Amino acid sequence: MRILLTGASGFIGRNLRAALLAAGHEVVAASRSSGIDFRQMLTADDWLPHLVGTDAVINSVGIIGECGSQRFDVLHTHAPAALFRACEHAGVRRVLQISALGADDTAFSPYHLSKKAADDCLRSLDLDWFVLRPSLIYGHGGKSAELFMRLAALPMIPVVGDGQQMLQPVHISDVVATTMQALVTPESGQTLDIVGTEIISFADWLQRMREVQGLRPAQFLQVPFGLCMASARVGRYLNPILQPDNLRMLKVGYRADPKPVERFLGRALLRSTPPLFFTDATPFGSTS
Template sequence: MNVLLTGASGFLGRHIAAALADAGHRVLRVSRRHGVDAGQMRTPQDWRALLDGVDAVVNAIGIIGQTRRQRFAVLHTEAPLALFQASQQAGVRRVVQISALGADASACSAFLSSKRAADDGLRRLPLDWFVLRPALVYGEGGASAAAALRLAALPWIPVVGRGEQMLQPVHVGDVVASVLRCLAADAAGLTLDLVGPEAFTCAQWLRRLRQAQGLAPARLLCVPEPLVLGLAALGRGMHPMLRPENIRMLQRGCTADAGPLERFLRRPLRPAAPEGLRLPVATRSAA
């Protein structure tokens, strides 16, 4: 198949592009690094020339924090909706949208709401669509995984409150496998939560990452939520993750039933075993 992949230079995009190529697909990579700024692609006409000869579209555009030039409303909603509409006009039937777990009626942040708006718009179009909603994704090349590894390696492991927020991390390999399965599946029109087989508290997850690095156990440094929110507000310009809204999303938790994903992939999900958690070690210099 000829597959147009947006967000191709990001963490998920790079893994998806490699897997598509390995599977024999021709990949048209779209990102600023590849010469296309999605922030300027806000009408169906902007996308039409890129869709000539394309059989399927995978949208992996995503930012975790806004900047002056990169806005949720544009990159998560306006540009993808324009792409989906252009796909319909160009006769491209299969579209895979990579959203986020929590992008539903209970969306608690601008990040999640902007993802949900694109999801809802895609569902309304007469296309063979899939909406994939990953939880926290870990694996080689992931900036969030690298940051978590660095936190876990500190002499005291810092957590928000008592670190009881629930996570259900999913390995990037299972996310990629889901995309490939979407392209091959007979039936479409599916919204699927992408989660790992096991849920952890934030503290448990960081301890698992510490163990995977071969480090001795360490105590938790419990930081009150108001202090964390205040520090995040002060540091919002230093790193995209340092935003109060991201802390609030963490506090909400991020879990779902893993059964539908296992049935979709027709195999067990990848466990958070030490050998898998070591994958991001090479990431620490690239994050």
């Protein structure tokens, strides 16, 4: 198949691109570096020339925090919605949207709400669609995974409040495998949460990230939630992940049942063994 892959230069995108090429697909990579800027792709007409000869589209563009003209409504909602409508117009039936766990009726943050708006648009169209909602993804090269690795290596591990916010991390291999399956399965029209099988606290997850770096366990530095929020208001100028809304979302601790995605894949999800923290997506997370 010839596949238009947006966000191809990102963490998820570059892993998807490698898997698609390995499976013999032709990949048309779209990101700012390849000349497609979502801020200028706001109508179906903008997208139509890029869909000629295309069999499927995967959208994995996203930002974790707004910065300058990189806005949630433009990147997460308006440009993807224009792309999805162009797909319907051009007869590109298979469209996969990488959304995020929590982009549902409980959403309150602009991040989730803007994702959900695009997901709703896709679900309303006459297409063979999938909305894939991963939880926190770990593996080599993820921006949040790398930030957490750095925090975990500090002499004392800083955690938000008591550090008991719950996570359900999933390896990049499982995200890629689910997307690859969604590309070919006849049972389209599904919204799938891609979550790991283990529910773990933020503090324990950072301690594990420390262990896998070969470091001895460290004490936690419990930073009160209010102080974290105040720091995030300044920190977001240094790293877009450090947004007050991201702390609010961490506090909620999104979870989902992993069984539907295991059924979809026809196998168990990967358990977080140490080598997986440093690997790209490989079939079944193999590190050889």
